[in-house]
Amino acid sequence: MNDQHDDRFDEWLAREAAGYNRPPEPPREEMWRRIEAARRSRAPRSAPGGGDVLPFRRPGGHPLRPAAVGWGVGIAAVLALGIGIGRMLPRGADSTRVPVATDPSTPLDRRGDAAPSRALAVETVRHLARAEMLLTAVRTGPRDAQFSAAARDLLATTRLLLDSRAVTDPRTRALLEDLELVLAQIAPADGADDLDLVVEALEERDMMPRLRTVIPAGPMAGLQGEL
Amino acid sequence: MDQPALIARVLEGDPVAERALYEAHVDRVYRLAYRLAGDPDLAQDFTQETFIRVFDRLKEFRGEAALSTWITSVALSVAFNGLRKAKRFRQREVALEQAAPVTGGSRRAEPDLKERLARAIDALPEGYRAVFLMHDVEGYTHEEIGAALGVRSGTSKAQLSRARAKLREALADFAGEWRA
Numbered sequence: 001m002n003d004q005h006d007d008r009f010d011e012w013l014a015r016e017a018a019g020y021n022r023p024p025e026p027p028r029e030e031m032w033r034r035i036e037a038a039r040r041s042r043a044p045r046s047a048p049g050g051g052d053v054l055p056f057r058r059p060g061g062h063p064l065r066p067a068a069v070g071w072g073v074g075i076a077a078v079l080a081l082g083i084g085i086g087r088m089l090p091r092g093a094d095s096t097r098v099p100v101a102t103d104p105s106t107p108l109d110r111r112g113d114a115a116p117s118r119a120l121a122v123e124t125v126r127h128l129a130r131a132e133m134l135l136t137a138v139r140t141g142p143r144d145a146q147f148s149a150a151a152r153d154l155l156a157t158t159r160l161l162l163d164s165r166a167v168t169d170p171r172t173r174a175l176l177e178d179l180e181l182v183l184a185q186i187a188p189a190d191g192a193d194d195l196d197l198v199v200e201a202l203e204e205r206d207m208m209p210r211l212r213t214v215i216p217a218g219p220m221a222g223l224q225g226e227l
Numbered sequence: 228m229d230q231p232a233l234i235a236r237v238l239e240g241d242p243v244a245e246r247a248l249y250e251a252h253v254d255r256v257y258r259l260a261y262r263l264a265g266d267p268d269l270a271q272d273f274t275q276e277t278f279i280r281v282f283d284r285l286k287e288f289r290g291e292a293a294l295s296t297w298i299t300s301v302a303l304s305v306a307f308n309g310l311r312k313a314k315r316f317r318q319r320e321v322a323l324e325q326a327a328p329v330t331g332g333s334r335r336a337e338p339d340l341k342e343r344l345a346r347a348i349d350a351l352p353e354g355y356r357a358v359f360l361m362h363d364v365e366g367y368t369h370e371e372i373g374a375a376l377g378v379r380s381g382t383s384k385a386q387l388s389r390a391r392a393k394l395r396e397a398l399a400d401f402a403g404e405w406r407a
Contacts, residue, residue: 006391006395009391009395010363010391012404013344013363013391013394013395014363014364016340016341016344017344017348017359017360017363017364018364019341020262020265020344020345020348020360020364021261021262021263021264021265021345021360022261023257023258023261023262023270024261024267026253026254026257026258026274027271028249028250028253030271031253031257031271031274031275031278032246032249032253034271034275035249035275035278035279035282038275038279039279039282039283133312136312137311
């Protein structure tokens with residue numbers, strides 16, 4: 001009798017579920033144009049010796065963990081290069097360049113054409129995208145012991161960015177400073193109550209909208225290099 | 228053009244072959260992405276990202292499974308990762324709905340059956356939901372699902388069974404609908 005009911009339920013379920021998220025006609029041409037455009041724009045990133053051109057997250061991997069180490073090492077290397085170059089240059093006087101006026105509202109550090117500055121700007125955005133992912137996970141749960149480890153990694157990078165002269169945009173610096181405070185709260189968090197307080201802090205500081213303002217739009221945006 | 232020849236031409240950078248590969252698989256990828264995401268923008272994003280990855284990683288395809296299965300596994304990976312990020316919105320909606328007062332089981336106070344079914348499917352764990360949608364809604368075989376998810380077909384069957392059990396439980400007060 002139960003089997004009969006189960007069969008009826010399965011038949012009913014399959015019939016009714018056909019209307020769940022029923023797909024419309026695929027926008028084939030539009031998607032193809034975007035795929036071509038994305039591939040063209042990503043192609044120059046291909047390194048001559050191989051390696052991933054595209055930013056793949058490991059299949060089935062945890063969104064917060066798999067690339068954390070490599071990403072952290074990468075950004076640390078870029079920061080070290082940027083900071084090192086910055087320290088080697090005499091402050092306030094560059095004998096090889098004619099001074100150029102810069103727009104103080106320019107986001108991040110896009111002033112000048114030095115490759116380390118561009119790399120730092122890119123890495124800063126990627127760092128903020130990674131932070132947004134962590135904070136999203138913290139807000140939505142389930143509570144995960146890995147939050148603390150991820151927060152510590154991000155906290156170290158946030159402090160490196162703040163200590164460097166790479167980020168000159170006041171809005172981004174303020175965001176990094178608030179991020180530092182929030183990450184410092186998450187890093188030692190060991191219980192649901194602690195993380196609830198973090199969530200409150202996120203709301204109070206409008207962290208998520210501010211992060212999303214800085215990170216380019218799109219579901220994979222900002223994480224293209226290590227997903 | 229047979230599949231190995233098509234793949235070879237794509238790997239050589241032939242744009243006609245790239246388009247042919249896309250045309251052959253885009254509907255299936257988009258349908259799955261849409262079923263999982265329930266949102267046209269997300270479904271487009273997932274589909275695009277899937278093909279970008281497919282073209283970039285095609286050289287890694289060894290032909291051990293059908294190309295369509297390999298593409299499906301890429302699509303699932305993209306969709307799962309994207310949905311985890313978007314999950315916040317879904318959870319907010321569910322939390323609001325659960326906060327609504329429940330009164331005496333009156334059918335008048337209940338949302339309509341389709342809506343309840345949709346919510347019950349939304350609430351399934353990620354793996355169960357994918358297996359249920361792929362098998363019962365999109366018609367994939369357990370062998371295809373197992374290959375795409377990297378599990379045995381028996382695992383796919385077990386997950387489908389658990390998914391149905393959870394849905395039956397969630398919809399128990401509508402039992403008359405299918406027992407009639």
